[in-house]
Amino acid sequence: MDVALKNKAETKIWLSPPHMSGNEQRFVQEAFESNWIAPSGPHIAQFEKALTNYTQSKYAVALYSGTSAIHLALKCLNIENGDVVFCSTFTFIATANPIHYENAIPYFIESEKETWNMCPIALESAILKTKANHQKPVAIILVHLYGNPAKMDALKAVANKYNIPIIEDAAEALGSTYHGFPCGSLTEIGILSFNGNKIITTSGGGALLTDNKAFAIKSIYLSTQAKEATLHYEHKNIGYNYRMSNVAAAIGCGQMMVVDERVSQRRNNFEYYKKQFANTSIQFQPEAENTRSNRWLTAVVFENKTKKENVQEALLRQNIECRPLWKPLHSQPIFNNCLYEGNHFSDVLFEKGLCLPSGSNLSEVELNYISKTVIQSL
């Protein structure tokens, strides 16, 4: 191993670390100087404005996390005990947890092969079974996995046919586009996450995106303890403490200035790996026609489980962080005996796939080092 690579092994390469632009501190400084160190303040409005501009959504409500945004999206749709929510199975558990907060029933839907996102055919069979069972479907939560846009036209056609609203979990997909339109605002409600590992971060945070004014008002109301518009504290509903803090929003203002740059840096990582692995049997998450993934994480699939494990071990030995692809939710112990529609495609992806380091601040030396480590352990 050459010296540059050897030195590299002494510092860890992270999967998807935060990447500040240098603009953030100016906004945070403003927040400190004006003493808006609270879950209200001018940077929240400024951050929300940047989000609506960028996503072409009418309203953005800045929240404490992507998970709280999903929870409030379900509340906007008046979710009730025992309602059924169709949900991508191949995703992070945060997509489904809020279904349980409301004692509703998740119905996990398998992915199709072209994008690894919710399969419209499986969705329709699940809807038909739910109807036959006289259960009430209240929403579809679909994910743009690793930033890769789902087959929205086909999914929307099914949703419209049965009149079920879609919540777009775009936690990983800020900056991705479907037929030129930004992910997160392709349906009645979308959500974003600004967790530390996402494409931009506020250290922790999320947002709800919608064109529906009533949804925006309801989300703000519920995220601030459901206070009525009186001087004293009057409450007619149960609320939450879900609003984003002004300091976090100030970080977000700085991060929003560089979203497009972050997307091209992540896409470059993907292209780099693709080139390096051209002569191997490694396969990449496919991007559908007319869509543009932000390539939040480069997700690859190996020929078999053994190869994946060999690569995983080699990377970890070299102090390079990598992660298996999401373990599908229908295979999680917590969702034992859940409703599930599909052919177990995502179980195979989980078994054979890995996410490679994908930070927007990866250097070419690091990318080279990671690629060499992968190829040598195949």
Ligand SMILES: *Cc1c(COP(=O)(O)O)cnc(C)c1O
């Ligand atoms: C990160 C993530 C979330 C949750 O966002 P938090 O801000 O961490 O609460 C939800 N769904 C998906 C697909 C995610 O990757």
